[in-house]
Amino acid sequence: MSKKWRIAGINFDHFHMGDLLRQTSEHPNAEIVGICDEQPARLVDATRHFSLAPHQVFTDYRACMEQTKPDIVILCPAASNHGDWVSKIAPFGTHIIMEKPEKAASWFYSKAQGGGSLLDYMGYGTTLGTWHLGGQAPLEVTGVWDEPAGLEVDEHAVAIIRYSFGLSKSETRWGTFTDPWTHQPQPKCGFVLKGTDGTISCYDYEPTVRVQTRARPEGYEIPVDPVLAPNRNPVEHVIHHLETGAPLIGPLRLDISRIGQQIVDTAFQSAREKRTLKLVG
Structure with a gap:
């Protein structure tokens, strides 16, 4: 049993x-x-x-x-x-x-409790981005945020992330033109990966990913894979790991999540000090 x-x-x-x-x-x-x-x-x-x-x-x-x-x-x-x-x-x-907090009203706009769009949302992009890049850590990060009048936290932030092989960026914003859970805003919410021989774009809730290759520079679409057990949610995935010994994947891996958090922490400190910083931690 x-x-x-x-x-x-x-x-x-x-x-x-x-x-x-x-x-x-x-x-x-x-x-x-x-x-x-x-x-x-x-x-x-x-x-x-x-x-x-x-x-x-x-x-x-x-x-x-x-x-x-x-x-x-x-x-x-x-x-x-x-x-x-x-x-x-x-x-x-x-x-x-x-759980990475998102929109709890008690801390949303509280600087003391870690509010602001950078600390709220950027961890999604940096953690998933780290997974997409095979767990590679960056060398340095430049963080920039807006300073809305009357608020003690940011509502829009951008991180420029320098790796040994090139640059990447992560952007987060409260108050996109449309609610991304209802209508994708422009720019779209999602990921774009550019490699040496092609590109991939993957946007939230879309049924396909778009691919370019040297052989097909015009690009084409591929249907997304259905998400099946045991990868449909974190509880299911962690229990599967404990029962079978199968490795954790993606954001549930400590090494991937740690690098994602390091990028966020560095971007936050960089934005506060208004200078580029080496990866903290």
Whole structure:
């Protein structure tokens, strides 16, 4: 009989906690054993939606860990509190899935809590870009951001990233001309890769990727591959890794995510100091 993976969700700063708990509830080999947040009001919807009992709902993370004994903990704290929460949970010896915060209202425009478009969104591009480039780390980064009147954080940021083989860039913006989840804005959200013998463009939610090669410089489209188990979501992928020993891929790999974060940290410091910096860390 397959092991039933015990999963707890701790810290609801970021609303993706609901998505990750849903992925847990839908997995045949996983169960939600507890949820925890210092603000009880944040737990009401998840308690009701996942039919959790009172003894599975906590406001103290230590009590949650000690009483539910999870195999995996999902953490969704604000960006500025990532390190603190890993330090709190790691001593319990559990596996950790850390969600990158996105649009939690409590920190969105707060400089002290790690708000701003650069710290919010750029990690997607730099982490996936690092994966696309085979895990290569850059040499230096130049970060630039806007300084909107009346705000303490940026709404638009660009990073120029220099590698040993050339330049790349990552751009993030709150307030694109259209909502990218509804209508792609211009410039489109996605990735463009330029190699020595061709190019590939991959834009969010499009059913094809576009390719150019030396043999076909006019370009052509290729249908995207369907996303199948065990790669449909992070909970499924991590459980597959733990059950089979199969390697983690892409953003769930520590080395890939670390380089992506190093690029963001360097871009942030560079923008603040208004100068190009060597990759930090």
